Amino acid sequence: MLVEIAKWRIPKENGKRHLDLWSAALGYQRSHPEKFRYTVSRMFTLTEEGATDETWMWIDEYEDREAYDKMSKAWEEDSELVKYKKEHKAQWDPMRVPGSFKAELWAERLRVDLKKQT
Numbered sequence: 001m002l003v004e005i006a007k008w009r010i011p012k013e014n015g016k017r018h019l020d021l022w023s024a025a026l027g028y029q030r031s032h033p034e035k036f037r038y039t040v041s042r043m044f045t046l047t048e049e050g051a052t053d054e055t056w057m058w059i060d061e062y063e064d065r066e067a068y069d070k071m072s073k074a075w076e077e078d079s080e081l082v083k084y085k086k087e088h089k090a091q092w093d094p095m096r097v098p099g100s101f102k103a104e105l106w107a108e109r110l111r112v113d114l115k116k117q118t
Helices: 012-031 065-077 079-095
Strands: 002-011 040-046 053-062 102-107
Touching: 002 012, 002 065, 012 040, 012 053, 012 079, 053 065, 065 079
Parallel strands: none
Antiparallel strands: 002 053, 002 102, 040 053
16 A cells, blocks of 8 residues: 655634635545545644644555556646646645645555454
């Protein structure tokens, strides 16, 4: 398994708008499963007491590197996804704290799945 993990910060006052934006984005992705190669996508937030920013994170799981590479290629070559990405970024970029976005690709090495034990 491969996971893409991305983290960024937004000012707390953008929280509701940001949640609405990502809810719509994941709705779009749910309605076009043929265009998205991950097996699961999740979003998380971390809000520390007294902080003025929230930290947001997505974790997208892919079966393997091939699936991730196909998805990456689609973001650049599929005309509908290219248009979608441009429109989404135009709304998302102004909400983020400048310089706070970081994405990483992690490969699974070990796993314990306690729910599947018999």
